[in-house]
Amino acid sequence: MRCQRSNALLIASLLLAPLACAAQDTIHVAYAERPPYLLQQADGSPAGLTGTPTTAAFKAAGIPVQWHIVPTNRQLAMIKDPKGLNCTIGWFSVPERQAYAKYTKAIYRDKSWLLLTNAAFAERGITTMAELASQRDIRVLVKDNFSYGGLDKFIHKWHPVVAVSTASTVKMVQSVAKGAVDMMFVSEDEGNYILKNEAGEYAASLRLLQLKDMPRGGDRHIMCSRAVPDEVIARLNKAITFK
Template sequence: MTLYYYERPPFSVTAPDGTVQGLVIAPTRAALERIGMAYVFQSTSVNRIFELVRDEHGTACSPGWYWTEERARFAKFTKAIYRDKPIIGITRKTLHVPVGTRLADLLAAGTTLTVTHGFSYGQYIDGLIAHADPNQLIPIPTGGPRMIDMVLTGHTDLALTSEEDASAYASQGIGGPDYPIVHFPDVPMGDPRRIMCARGVPDDVIERLNQAIDGP
């Protein structure tokens, strides 16, 4: 099985020695080894991952994705291999957000938000974004450093990311006094991340992976 991933520390990353590591890589590797399946990890782009998984005759898989209704129309999903901590906000330094402010209230007040094409922030936040004024949403093609740059340069009021992701940007001042991290009381625990596979992957392979994810 070929498992495609993109560089997103700490979820999936190629280490200096060439090994693939990360929060969603380790449980995926463990499940595959439990069922005795040969595998290889291959780095590629997010867009390429979706192209491969959308191939209904393909057998590509990719670890670390949220289940959504739209994705379920073209992909199969395993049980959860990891559950995110709650999504947090990174704000520009001139935006004062009192402790206890809800994300729903910020968006209702017209706060501009950077959103990444094709990404899900979990069911609750996706629902807030769907009902927000389109004029306050600033779409970008990729997340990660580009999303952070939008905050650092003042092009957006707010960017959303996981606590796990935010730790990777501490060297850029994220979490410091100029670019504080905001915890929202209305945002629940993050959604489960799963292995997403093309429709060509047999159901019995998905079931065997599910059994292995539950434990040895």
């Protein structure tokens, strides 16, 4: 009887061992500085609207983590790696990404979407999404491989003149201010931060417009590769305090 019990305990420990090991594997978390969402701290960890809750969640969950500053397109490549224990911070959950990624609960929710435009475009006096959609000559600047949450379907149906950029947010803002494009979509948090802290000499040429029927901002999540164990996602979800 004692032998049987010992064997049973041995089998149970062997079954649990892979899960325990997986939970202790270091997770590589990539992000790019994007204030006010993500700002790099002295130890490499992120702070900001999405960075601070992510750092806190990994710490509270007791999950070993290594932080990496990585361009956004490279972040997506890391998430698509079927063997890499990789995560990224602050992404929207959209069908295209759900095919290759796992998501935690929301870590932050954006406020309303705004239009960041130059002064000349603002003079058109557009006040609703319908008015915006009726004008096909508008030049819209979008970030390569970014999702704009509830605006994605609207942009697809609208068919404006779209310019795709891989540049930094600061460079994109300068393009708007100089009139190379008419506008870009920004969250309320980001738009206000840009005008106050990043626009510099271009601030006088920029306007933030809130249309009457703009969709609300989307939920932002920690997005991970399929290789990240479900048990790790569950522990992060338990540690995330955002509601």
